[in-house]
Amino acid sequence: DAKTTQPNSMESNEEEPVHLPCNHSTISGTDYIHWYRQLPSQGPEYVIHGLTSNVNNRMASLAIAEDRKSSTLILHRATLRDAAVYYCILRDPNYGQNFVFGPGTRLSVLP
């Protein structure tokens, strides 16, 4: 099962760090953890992905638990433009080329 569990919504103040959690207790050993976000009226946008080690890019950091059953997306300084739905995604074991998109976490950023 490629299911992930995320909080429905979170709030952050502008210019503060945001930690978005995700549980994926049934992840298989070879599956990457992916994060995408979707701004209003736009298609999803790639944020970051990783397998075992923590990952950093210009948008965010991904902290992966040692047992890989959970991960946290870290936005170091939230801006108003970061207000979006954030999806933590695994590959669907039933369809090799499919992501299982859950409802995600709706992040609100307060000025």
Place this chain on the structure above:
Amino acid sequence: DAGITQSPRHKVTETGTPVTLRCHQTENHRYMYWYRQDPGHGLRLIHYSYGVKDTDKGEVSDGYSVSRSKTEDFLLTLESATSSQTSVYFCAISELGMNTGELFFGEGSRLTVL
């Protein structure tokens, strides 16, 4: 930004009419995907392609067909549109495929079937 263009961006049609949505890429990526997004269901995979003339079904493929005769174009066809196919359709592309690579999404095509 990845070069993905979806057309049309908006379409209103009547039940029973055929509809074709086009996804065009300029990135020469191997994989192309069609998703639909509906309230309460999130994004769901309809069909995908892993090369010219190579396609496979996703989790909600009934009522849809696809074709990929060129690397750059992936067409989604509703042979006889139904109201349940009213949705926002997203095309996505990937060079390496879903597990190890990034997906780049288009801006979406909003289809309304009356």
